[in-house]
Every structure is written in C-alpha cells, then in structure tokens.
Amino acid sequence: MKVRVHVMLKQGVLDPQGEAVRHALGALGFDGVSGVRQGKVIELELADGTSDETITEMCEKLLANTVIESYRFETI
C-alpha cells in the first residue's frame, strides 16, 4: 500500500519560505496572492494492512515535529 503524508507548519508558526514565495509571485505580476504556506509531501510504500495507528506513530516520532508541524495522511 502507498500512503501520502502531508506535513505543514501549524497556523501561527511563521513560514519565512512561504513568505518569500509569496513575494516572488507578486514580483512576477500575480496580484492578490495574500498568503503562501510551504509544506512537505512524503510518500511511503508500506506493507499491506499497515494500521493507521502505526502510520500515526511514524508521523509523531519522525516525519513531523508536532511542536511546529501538523500532519495528515491518506492512502493512495
């Protein structure tokens, strides 16, 4: 099975990279971009039947730092 994990900085955590991208879009002439947040997508190839609990543990222990990041995952 394949699982896609999305990791994003939590709301309220400043994302300077997203801000730089927002400025760059403005410089390219794209008006009205009021916010950009940059995150990570991690695809996992897992043994069939891997439980949501195990995937959650992977996210909490390594893939995301829950002090600053939130995550969600989906089977693809």
Next chain:
Amino acid sequence: MKAAVIVFPGSNCDRDMARAFAQAGLEVEMVWHKDTALPAGVDIVGVPGGFSFGDYLRCGAIAANAPICAEVKAHADRGGYVLGVCNGFQVLTETGLLPGALLRNAGLKYICRTIGLRTEAADSVYTQGYGAGTEIALPIAHHDGNYFADDATLDALEGEGRVAFRYTDNPNGSARDIAGIVSANKRVLGMMPHPERASEAAHGNEDGARLFAHLTSALATA
C-alpha cells in the same frame, strides 16, 4: 571528570567541542551515533554542531532517533549534564529534552558571523561563570536558528529562569531573542552560538572559554 562528544555523520564541530572540553581539563571520549552506551563515568555529554544526516527531513530529526540518543536522554533523566550547540541544540529539541523548535532563519539566509549575547539564568553551571546580564560575543553559523515555542512555553521558560542566553541584536527572528535555554534542572543547555569556536587565543575571541572553564570547576565540586 569525563566528557563524551557524540559524532553523527555530518557533525563538523565535534572535534572543536572535544578540544574545548579538553582544554578546560576534562577527559574526552568521542562516541559514535550507533553506539548503544555512553562511556562509564561520563559527567557531561556534548552534542556538537554540524549537519547531522545532511539536515534531511528537519535539522536534527534523524540524529535525535539515533541509538545513542536514547542513552543521552537516559543520562539527562539521571540528572547528567548535556551541552548541545547549534545542530546539537536542534537535536536536543527534537529529542524533547528541551522544549520548542528551531525554524528557518526569518531572513531565510544562512548567517555566519559573530553576534552579541546577554547572559541570563546565572544559576546554571553554563552561565555562572559569566554572571547574569553580562554581554559577550560568540560566533553563530546556522540556517535554522529561529527559536520557536508557544507563548505558554516561552512564559514558563522565562518564569523559571531558563533562558540562558539572549541575542542583543536578534539575527534570526528567534522568539524573545532567545539564543539558548536550559532544562528545568538547568543541567541541559541548548544554544545556537558556538562557545567552542571562541575558546582560545588563536580564535581571536575567548568569550566561550569561560563556559567550559566554569562548567569544569562546577563538575569538580559537584
């Protein structure tokens, strides 16, 4: 008295830290990240700067899960001393030994220069040698040194006197100008500036030497 310096793939300040410990009079052993035990009788563990595991995923994230880090945590839980500098600070936040996290610098640039610091938390072995409110200069060299914690955590750190060093002119966007913090028992220090890179005459700055010298004398009397 003995210090152990952890070496990860990508550590590049490990020998600098070992030299600073040795110069202060500590016996030093290097410990590979795959080791599963610290040398017997270790008083302080140094987690050095560098780019452990290439900073992949997040700075310090993979190092924090290396086998030796379980031992470093156990050492800290027993009341042992741990000093994490730069990438070492990032590793200590990732292990949960210190609260908060280090984000990308607010200005997005890697910064390598000497900055001003003000010492606080004068009751830790790391800062006692300076006293509270002393201004010193130390080099920084990092891309992800922007200290972040939620307001409740920051208030708790301040309330408990756990801010060890503050920037006099915040270079990276760190919350409340925080450059270094200590654990609740004040025995674990994480800091972004490099005291080991300013600890002998040849460095052109010896402000960092006092940290190691005082630490050693405090360990000797402990």
